[in-house]
Each structure stands twice: as structure tokens, then as C-alpha cells.
Amino acid sequence: MDMQTNAGAVRTRAGVVTATVRGHARRRLAVVAIVTTIVAVVFSASPVLAATATPTGAIDTVRAGLGTVTVRGWAVDRAKSAVSTSVRVTIGGRVAGTVPATTARADVNRHLGVRGKHGYSGSVTSAKYGKQSVCITALSLTRGKDVALGCRTVSIRNPSPIGALDRVAATPGTLTVRGWALDPDTSSASTDVTVTVGGTAIATVHTDALRGDVNRGHHVTGRHGFDTSLATTASGTQSVCAVAENVGTGTDTRLGCRTVTVPAVAPSPVPSPPTAPSTTAPTDDQDGGAMPAAASGWTRVFGEDFTTPAAPGGFMAAYGDRFVTYDGFNDTSGAGKYRQSALSVADGTLDMHMHTDASGQPTGAAFIPLVDGRWGGQTSGRYDLRLRADPVEGYGLAGLLWSDTNTWEDGEVDFPEGALDGTVTLSNHCPGNPAANCLHRDTGTTFAAWHTYTIEWSPAKLSFLIDGVTVASTTKQIPTKSLHLVLQAATMSEQKPPKDAAGDVQVAWVSISRAG
Incomplete structure (x- = not known):
């Protein structure tokens, strides 16, 4: 065309x-x-759309708490005004976290002519305390720049425990510590304090003493003092320190250290062999002594000091209305068996005889006291065992509070426990997670000499004592289900003990009490 x-x-x-x-x-x-x-x-050299949208917003309030900061305000990214953004919070120049702007703010929407949720309100944890600058930045949802909304200055309180180690005194084998501690997160509750000697923890004590000076000075209520005696095997010049255990936000706090001289324990005299048969009655060091009256504040519900003799194999005939024994089944390690025939009573002492029988089977023994002649335990109480043991290789002892329903998750408290040729330990297995120990201590005490081992269990506290001296206590993960007392003497591992390993655990008396 x-x-x-x-x-x-x-x-x-x-x-x-x-x-x-x-x-x-x-x-x-x-x-x-x-x-x-x-x-x-x-392709014009001057584009029509030259501007880039950026966030906007405002700070309404910034409030400091105990180790935390709470911020409130609003933020909008105009490039995506229907979508919620977030704000970044910095404290003292350090990023503490982000807070989402996902709260409805009708006032903001009307003012800007937008829709969606654009209010922020939340708390972040601070790693810095005292007077600090808190800055807030609105974050872009696109490639635009983040926008600083401003800063505020606040004073943030330290949430870690506070306190002091006031005094440390030493006598042979014993330390007395006095001081106070409180955790601001739980200011009306008591606090656990770990005591160390030469860098090694020897006990955890509980602030169960009333300190009016502390309560008045810090405007709190509750019991925040400790003043207790602790067993120690250390001697000479030692650094004794106390550390308050943190609850919630914050960290553990060292309350202080004191240097003391711990006198050495005088060695027990070695008796000379008698030249003629002795007609003197056995002493407490020889047979463990008679069972004392119930401790103050406790009512005894079971007590046995083994005054009725019983030949090997005859224990249940003499004591069957007061005890249950293990008989014929494997011990915990599986290397040995429990036998009722390993129990006997003579001279006011129960013997639990450990040995390898003629068939090559390692043999031990175990018993459970029956309170009021009935099976079952308690949900609190005081449990006392006076005993000693020969240092028999490959065998161990476990005094324990065990679930009435045989449910490990109910909790397990062990004391005294350990290899008979080793030292005595204590444990509180965490209820609900018993594979973990919420408390474990090696007391440094051996089984060779007579000692009275005590567990005091209340709904709020668990304490462990040797000869009336507290070696550990805790207020954390206390069992709440019904537990009963068991004493087991058995093999320590899957490897069988030497065939010639033999000896006895000797029990002078057993006592179970209830509070009141």
C-alpha cells in the first residue's frame, strides 16, 4: 500500500x-x-518514581524492671502498610532483642489511613544493669532503610542474688558458716547457698534463719539467713567461700570468702590386744550404741535396736512383723543376688553378710522397715540409720527412699550410698527426670567407723546429716509422692567381686519419725 x-x-x-x-x-x-x-x-534520564518508602513509628513508654526492659509504641512500613513489622531494642549499645508490632492500634490506622496491626508491646532481657540508654529502631519490610525511633534512659535492677558471708569458724572436722542471701526474683522465698572449701563444694545450705536486719534494709519478708555447722575432711589453712544459687534471670553470686585454719582431727587411738578375755560391756564405738530418743520436733513411728538375736536364715522368724526382706532375686547390678539368709542379729547388731556362696554367686541383703506393721511410706519424715561396714571390695551400700508404687519418676533420695571401700555420697534424683541428679555430694566420710546417717524430708526442704551435723540441704526438686526406706547391701557393678571378698554391714538401730 x-x-x-x-x-x-x-x-x-x-x-x-x-x-x-x-x-x-x-x-x-x-x-x-x-x-x-x-x-x-x-529511557528518560529523570525517572518518574524516584522516592523510596521507609518505616515510621513512635515510642510511647519504656519501663525498666528486674533485669528486663518493657517497651510500647507503634511502627509501620509504608511500603507494606497492611503487614506488621518489628522493632529492634538495644540497651547500652547492645542488641537485646526484637519486639513484633502485631497489636491493633486503631488510632495509628486512622491517623495514617492504613490497615493492619502496628502496635508493639513487649519485654526483653538485659545483660546490662544500672543507668542505661534504651533505643528502638523500626525495621523495614523491603529494601528500605531501618529507622531509629529514638532513645530513653532508664535504671535497670540486677536480678542476681545478693548477700554476704559474715563469719566462718573452724573446729576439728567441722566448719560453722554464717551469713545471708536473697534472690530479687523470689524476694520472699529462701535461697540455697553452696559452701566450698579449697574450691571443692562440701554442702548446700538453706537460708532458713530470720534476719530482721536484712528484711528491714531491703524491704523484704521471709527467711534469708544461714548459720549452720558442716562436716569437712579438710585441715590446715583453707579458703571457705559461699555462693548464692540464682533463680530465674541473673547468675549465681559469690557472697564472699574467708580464710580459716581448720584443726586436724585427732586420730582415734588403736586399742592394744587384751591379755585376757574382757568382761566389759561393749561401748558405743564397738556396737553402735543404744537408740536415742526421737529428735526434737519429731515423733517416732518406727524404731528398732535389734535386741532379739537371730541366726543366719532366721531373721524373718524373729522380725517378720517389722521388716520385709529381699530374697532370691538379682541385685541392681545383676551380678549378685539378695538372700534373706545373709541377715543375722547378735549382740544388739544386725549383720548384713556379703560373700560369694558355694555356687559362685555373690550374695547380699536388703530390708524395708514396716511402719505400724504395714507396707508403705510417707510424703515427708526423718530417717535415721546408725551403721558401719567392712571395706569389702566389689560391694556397696545404699540407704534410699524409694517409691511406694515402684515408679522411679516419683523420686529417689540416696543416703548413705557408695562403695564399701570408698566414701559416703548422697543424692537427690530429680522427680520426673530421675536419671539426673538435682543434688549430689561426696561427704568424704568412710563406712569403716560407726556414724548416724539422717535424712530430714519436709515439703519445702531436704537435708542430710552425719552425726547430727548437716552435710547438705536443698529446697529444689523435693519429692512429693510417698516414699519408703530401704537399705541394700549388694554388688557394685556387673563385674563380680573377688571370690574371697567378704565382710559385713552392721546396723545398730533404725528410726523413722514424722514431724510434730
Whole structure:
């Protein structure tokens, strides 16, 4: 098709094409003119959309708490105004966290003419305390820049425990520590304090003493003092330190250290062999002594001092109304068996005889006291055992509080426990997670001499004592289900003890009490 134009009629101005055409060629030229105009605009050196949207917002309040900061305000990214953004919080120049702006703020939406949720309100944990600058930044949802909304200055309280080690005194084998501790997170509750000697933990004590000076000075209630005697095997010049255990936010706090001189324990005299048979009655060091009256504040519900003799194999005939014994089944390690025949009573002492029998089977013994002649335990109480043991290789002893329903998750408390040729330990297995120990201590005491081992169990506290001296206590993960007392003497591992290993655990008396 022929197309004609007036040559002088075509003009260009500022990228706009004007032409005079004839016939149907006029429509074609109009299309070309439009395309040329679009191309000119797209590739223009001055873009039409030059601005980039950025967030905006405001800080309403900043409040400091105990190791935390709470912030409130609003933030919007105009590039995506229907979508919620977040704000970043810095404390003392350090990023403490982010808070989402996902709370409805009708006032913000009306003012900006947007929709969605754009209010923020939340708390972050601070690693810095005292007077600090808290800054808030609105975060971009696109490639735009984050925008600082401003800063506020607040004072943040340290949430870690506070306290002091006031005094440490030493006598042979014993340390007396006095001081106080409180945790601001739980200011009306008592606090656990770990005591170390020469860097080794020897006990955990509980702040169960009333300190009016502390309560008045810190405007708190409750019991925050400790003043207790602890057994120690250390001697000479020692550094004794106390550390308050943190609850909630914060960290453990060292309350202080004191250097003391611990006198050495005088060695027990070795008696000379008698030249003639002795007619003197046995002493407490020889037979463990008679069972004393119940401790103050406790009512005895079971007591046995083994005054009725019983030959090996005859224990249940004499004591069957007061005890249950293990007989004929494997011990915990599986290497030995419990036998009722390993129990006997003579001279006011129960003997649990460990040995390898004629068939090559390692043999031990175990018993459970029956309170009021019935099976079952208690949900609190005091348990006393006076005993000693020969250092028999491959065998061990475990005094324990065990679940009435044989459910390990109910909890397990062990004391005294350990290899008979080693030292006495104590443990509180965590209720609900008993594979973990919530408390474990090696007392450094051996089984060779007579000692009275005590567990005091209340709903709020668990304490362990040797000869009336506290060696550990805790207020954490206290069992709540009914537990009963068991004493087991058995093999220590899957490897059988030497065939000639033999000896006795000797029990002078057993006592179980209830509070009151």
C-alpha cells in the first residue's frame, strides 16, 4: 500500500512526534508515534518514581524492671502498610532483642489511613544493669532503610542474688558458716547457698534463719539467713567461700570468702590386744550404741535396736512383723543376688553378710522397715540409720527412699550410698527426670567407723546429716509422692567381686519419725 506525507509537515519537539498523513497510512503513523513516546519516557534520564518508602513509628513508654526492659509504641512500613513489622531494642549499645508490632492500634490506622496491626508491646532481657540508654529502631519490610525511633534512659535492677558471708569458724572436722542471701526474683522465698572449701563444694545450705536486719534494709519478708555447722575432711589453712544459687534471670553470686585454719582431727587411738578375755560391756564405738530418743520436733513411728538375736536364715522368724526382706532375686547390678539368709542379729547388731556362696554367686541383703506393721511410706519424715561396714571390695551400700508404687519418676533420695571401700555420697534424683541428679555430694566420710546417717524430708526442704551435723540441704526438686526406706547391701557393678571378698554391714538401730 502506498503511503504519502507532506515532507514539511513532520516536526519533532521534546520527543513528541507530529505528522500529517493521508489515507489509511494516518492510523499506522499514529501507532508509531505512541510507541515512540513510551520509549522516550521509559529511557528518560529523570525517572518518574524516584522516592523510596521507609518505616515510621513512635515510642510511647519504656519501663525498666528486674533485669528486663518493657517497651510500647507503634511502627509501620509504608511500603507494606497492611503487614506488621518489628522493632529492634538495644540497651547500652547492645542488641537485646526484637519486639513484633502485631497489636491493633486503631488510632495509628486512622491517623495514617492504613490497615493492619502496628502496635508493639513487649519485654526483653538485659545483660546490662544500672543507668542505661534504651533505643528502638523500626525495621523495614523491603529494601528500605531501618529507622531509629529514638532513645530513653532508664535504671535497670540486677536480678542476681545478693548477700554476704559474715563469719566462718573452724573446729576439728567441722566448719560453722554464717551469713545471708536473697534472690530479687523470689524476694520472699529462701535461697540455697553452696559452701566450698579449697574450691571443692562440701554442702548446700538453706537460708532458713530470720534476719530482721536484712528484711528491714531491703524491704523484704521471709527467711534469708544461714548459720549452720558442716562436716569437712579438710585441715590446715583453707579458703571457705559461699555462693548464692540464682533463680530465674541473673547468675549465681559469690557472697564472699574467708580464710580459716581448720584443726586436724585427732586420730582415734588403736586399742592394744587384751591379755585376757574382757568382761566389759561393749561401748558405743564397738556396737553402735543404744537408740536415742526421737529428735526434737519429731515423733517416732518406727524404731528398732535389734535386741532379739537371730541366726543366719532366721531373721524373718524373729522380725517378720517389722521388716520385709529381699530374697532370691538379682541385685541392681545383676551380678549378685539378695538372700534373706545373709541377715543375722547378735549382740544388739544386725549383720548384713556379703560373700560369694558355694555356687559362685555373690550374695547380699536388703530390708524395708514396716511402719505400724504395714507396707508403705510417707510424703515427708526423718530417717535415721546408725551403721558401719567392712571395706569389702566389689560391694556397696545404699540407704534410699524409694517409691511406694515402684515408679522411679516419683523420686529417689540416696543416703548413705557408695562403695564399701570408698566414701559416703548422697543424692537427690530429680522427680520426673530421675536419671539426673538435682543434688549430689561426696561427704568424704568412710563406712569403716560407726556414724548416724539422717535424712530430714519436709515439703519445702531436704537435708542430710552425719552425726547430727548437716552435710547438705536443698529446697529444689523435693519429692512429693510417698516414699519408703530401704537399705541394700549388694554388688557394685556387673563385674563380680573377688571370690574371697567378704565382710559385713552392721546396723545398730533404725528410726523413722514424722514431724510434730
